[in-house]
Amino acid sequence: xxxxxVVYLPRSxxxxxxxxxxxxxxxxxxxxxxSVDSLDGESSPFVSHLPLIVERxxxxxxxxxxxxRANPHWKLLGGRRATAIFHGPNAYxxxxxxxxxxxxxxxxxxxxxxxxxxLIEDRAGIVRCLEALTATVEQGPEAxxxxxxxxxxxxxxxxxxxxxxxxxxxxxxxKLSQNRPAADRDSVLRGLAGRTDAASHxxxxxxxxxxxxx
Numbered sequence: 001x002x003x004x005x006v007v008y009l010p011r012s013x014x015x016x017x018x019x020x021x022x023x024x025x026x027x028x029x030x031x032x033x034x035s036v037d038s039l040d041g042e043s044s045p046f047v048s049h050l051p052l053i054v055e056r057x058x059x060x061x062x063x064x065x066x067x068x069r070a071n072p073h074w075k076l077l078g079g080r081r082a083t084a085i086f087h088g089p090n091a092y093x094x095x096x097x098x099x100x101x102x103x104x105x106x107x108x109x110x111x112x113x114x115x116x117x118x119l120i121e122d123r124a125g126i127v128r129c130l131e132a133l134t135a136t137v138e139q140g141p142e143a144x145x146x147x148x149x150x151x152x153x154x155x156x157x158x159x160x161x162x163x164x165x166x167x168x169x170x171x172x173x174x175k176l177s178q179n180r181p182a183a184d185r186d187s188v189l190r191g192l193a194g195r196t197d198a199a200s201h202x203x204x205x206x207x208x209x210x211x212x213x214x
Contacts, residue, residue: 002020004114004167005034007171007173009171009173011181012179013173013174015172015173015174015210016172019120021111021172024075024086024145025054027094028086028088028135029053030049030050031049031051031063031084031085031087032084032087033049033050033083033158034046034083034087035073035075035080035083035121040095044158045078046072049192051065051137052082052084052165053132055096057166060092061113062164062166063084063164063167064132064133064163064165066130066160066161067118067161067163068161069158069160069161069164069182072076072114073210074119074161077117077119078117078119079116079117081117082114082115082165083113084113086110086111087110087203088107088108088109088110089104089108089198089199090107090108090199091107091108091195091197091199091203092104092106092176093105093107093207094161097184098180099181099184107177107203108175108203109172109173109175110172111163111172111194112170112171112172112173113170115134115167116165116168117164117165117166118163118164119161121157121161122157123156125136125162126157126161128157129162129163130148131146134146174210176203177207185207188207189204189208192207
């Protein structure tokens with residue numbers, strides 16, 4: 001197994017607020033899960049896009065997920081290290097918003113977590129994985145109540161593999177114009193506010209929340 005992926009993380013973009021990182025992970029649960037190992041005789045990255053539920057466990061964090069057994073990625077997970085990338089909002093930043101001419105860029109927020117994965121292959125454990133996801137994403141008075149149809153109960157273990165990723169490394173990159181002068185940041189905030197797309201407004205909200213970060 002190769003070492004964990006290295007992330008280019010200038011100090012000005014490093015987010016050290018764990019609560020803010022957790023909020024991003026929970027607001028954007030569809031993560032990119034990456035393993036690197038030998039499969040079918042070839043060594044290369046294997047990628048799956050999976051919803052992960054983040055829970056505190058003592059002083060640490062654990063990510064709970066599941067994938068189809070038909071997806072061979074599960075064969076690379078048990079007892080091995082994996083990386084999960086949670087993608088927050090992102091938005092294009094035009095240099096027209098700067099006081100002096102510069103170059104275009106992109107503001108975004110991501111959280112990378114790494115750790116060892118434990119597979120969950122028994123029916124009760126798989127059901128708990130599915131219940132955890134449902135309880136997190138189904139909200140409100142009309143929320144769907146978790147239920148497994150009778151005709152699927154006997155095939156659950158053959159169709160789904162659950163897993164837990166115990167986090168031992170977390171890197172949080174919030175690239176939000178922290179490297180620009182205050183006047184430029186204020187102008188970027190105004191520019192984002194003038195757009196109509198939800199992503200630009202979400203980036204603007206993160207910029208405001210992160211104003212006190214170094």
